[in-house]
Amino acid sequence: MPGRTAKEAVENFAGFMNETLSCLTNRRLSAYQKADNTYVLLYKEAVPLRTDTGAPFYIQVTQVCNAVPLEDGTFKARTREYSYVFSESPGLDHHGLVSYHWHPNDFNLRDPHLHLRITPQVGCPEIEHKLSKAHFPTSRVCLEDFVSLLLKYYDIKSPLHHSTHRSILKKNKEAFSKNATWTVNPLP
């Protein structure tokens, strides 16, 4: 959703992200302007979640964006970097159970990727070690897919009715698909 100003575009963008995240939690992202036209949307602390059976988990969401002017004089927010982490603990001492990263300006691997960790009781410690070290290549991953993954496959309990969160995720993923300037491969 464009905004009349860069800041309004970022606020609108954050509104969509908060709506998507409302399928998991009532906590809301905060925003920080870290440069003239660079903003961070984040949870200041890891956010606790519960599964249907009450098991505790956490998410940490951080997204960097800026605003670009459109031809009609309004502004649109664009994602520059992201980190979506799902973990069994609130700390930052590992990549969590599932984490999607895209950090094109830092570190040795800059394409979008996925980190996965499984429990070490598989019986194949060498495989477990390889899995925990791997950066699985991905396309650009939208927040809606991350949230859907947690609801569908990790049994996270939504504070919203099933039909409500399905509707939100469908609507916002469609908006992402419509507005994203790239999804599969970063341009060379």
Place this chain on the structure above:
Amino acid sequence: MPATKKKIQWITQGEMESLVDKRARAVLKVSGKTFIRNRKRGDYVKLDADKCPGIVELALLSPGDKVATSRARKNS
């Protein structure tokens, strides 16, 4: 009220400095100021983030508008 209409909470510079300092101490065992200085110097450019979990999330909070490569600028 739809989520998209709710006001977002903006973090002050002081709050962010405090957050970066807290995370830098947890992840790298250095102060936030030291982390930022090292990052500007390029100390972490080729770091294997696997050897330092949490540094990705820390780097995203760092001040500046770093879009360092032409590739990065195109990938919006």
